[in-house]
Amino acid sequence: MTHIDFAYPRDSNTQTNGKTDPAGEIHPCSACTVRTLTVCAALEAEELRRLAEILQTTRFDAGHTVFGEGDPAETLYNVTSGTVKVYKLLPDGRRQITGFLLPGDFFGLSVNDSYAYTAETVTPVSLCRFPRRRMEALLDEFPKMQRRLFSMASNELAAAQDQMLLLGRKTAKEKICSFLLLLSQRASRRGHKTNPVHVPMSRADIADYLGLTTETVSRTFTQLKTSRVISLLEGNKVQIQDMDDLLDLAEGA
Amino acid sequence: MTHIDFAYPRDSNTQTNGKTDPAGEIHPCSACTVRTLTVCAALEAEELRRLAEILQTTRFDAGHTVFGEGDPAETLYNVTSGTVKVYKLLPDGRRQITGFLLPGDFFGLSVNDSYAYTAETVTPVSLCRFPRRRMEALLDEFPKMQRRLFSMASNELAAAQDQMLLLGRKTAKEKICSFLLLLSQRASRRGHKTNPVHVPMSRADIADYLGLTTETVSRTFTQLKTSRVISLLEGNKVQIQDMDDLLDLAEGA
DNA sequence: CCGCCGCCATGACATGGATCAAAGAATAAA
DNA sequence: TTTATTCTTTGATCCATGTCATGGCGGCGG
Secondary structure (H helix, E strand, C coil): CCCCCCCCCCCCCCCCCCCCCCCCCCCHHHHHHHHHHHHHHCCCHHHHHHHHHHCEEEEECCCCEEECCCCECCEEEEEEECCEEEEEECCCCCEEEEEEECCCCEECCCCCCECCCEEEECCCEEEEEEEHHHHHHHHHHCHHHHHHHHHHHHHHHHHHHHHHHHHHHCCHHHHHHHHHHHHHHHHHHCCCCCCCEECCCCHHHHHHHHCCCHHHHHHHHHHHHHCCCEEEECCCEEEECCHHHHHHHHHCC | CCCCCCCCCCCCCCCCCCCCCCCCCCCHHHHHHHHHHHHHHCCCHHHHHHHHHHCEEEEECCCCEEECCCCECCEEEEEEECCEEEEEECCCCCEEEEEEECCCCEECCCCCCECCCEEEECCCEEEEEEEHHHHHHHHHHCHHHHHHHHHHHHHHHHHHHHHHHHHHHCCHHHHHHHHHHHHHHHHHHCCCCCCCEECCCCHHHHHHHHCCCHHHHHHHHHHHHHCCCEEEECCCEEEECCHHHHHHHHHCC
């Protein structure tokens, strides 16, 4: 969903699985997030210092629930490394993943007092935490940050509308092609290799993101492979043979 | 999409079909929108005066395109009366309606320079126009307005996620029930009668909103009627027989 | 009043994707 | 290394919903 055109260098020394560093000092990981904010919002030194003061860093294994739907919304998160999925459930367990969050993306923003969705790690992940109260105070103080957050929300909204078009009107093949294209574009915006594109999530996750079943996702992948549109590489990588082909297939043209 | 808990009184003397009133004076219709903003953002007298200065009012017949996908995004709109639909198209004409806008709702906000969707009137509609440049200047000047707009965008985002769950994972019957429930809730929030709920849009529009065909929408309505969950009244009204039933049906419980 | 046209309903049939089942691959555990 | 365990692929079948076709109803213009 919201993402920011900046790639993080890898960092290592944050705590693992929910233990957070004490606030108030600039951490290698924190520094990355702060740098992101600088790039995007052109923050002043003073704003940066204040942001660095309030953020904490956390690290989780794959498959860890960061927060659940309905939990009190006390923290805003920013992904430093890894992939996070956010989803909603129906009472009988049907699941819709509404977004995959990559490094640079924020999540956990809520206007209400509780989260409207569950957030779970797909890979090992490190996160920056911004306590909500302190973040809100900061936003009041620095309208420029508020503005930046608003612009991120608008972008997410546009992405959500694209996703509605996909879910409501595209065929399975179009959905998969759109998905690969999206991953490729996001990789490019973050300055990564766009072509053999890295697909870190399972077939089940892809299915729940696209409104399909794992079987259909799997079959469609092999179908695309057979018709030489893509090829599947080692390490969850997908090679796109002809980008223009894929673009056409994604829109049924 | 974003809506504001306030019902407009009817007003009459704005221009018809695209002709706009001159800016700079408070118009009966404008006054309504300004009042809305007051209620929601607790604006100061000064802020109100400035808002009133920049807004214009317009009126359109049913079936009129307010703006198209890709048009330069120069205006923010607020619905004063009537219903507007916003939608995206695929190259072959498949359509996804991403929202119905009722009195009090804003639309036409864009972070880019062009609109990401088409907006078209469903019924005769009157609108308030806020020229983008002047609106942005105003937002810079009054962070409180910016904040309110952000909170609206966040609400819309939450609604969009609900809609993704609906489009990706609900059955036709669940979709229709959720839709009726949504209309009922929105009517209630705007202080209108919630039970015989007014459904101003055509079967085709409902279908394109829910990712179905008109035939399926029609069949599902009769099915719900036959099983005594709803009954269809005069004047595009739908009577909900048992709200709790409908709530369960909407989630497959 | 009549005839046209756009919406809505309903029936018959087709099909894309779901479901059910089971056999490989990959990964983790022992 | 062997054995669980989980993920992926593939096949066979089914069904919810789409597609196509037809008739009714209501509004509007002539």
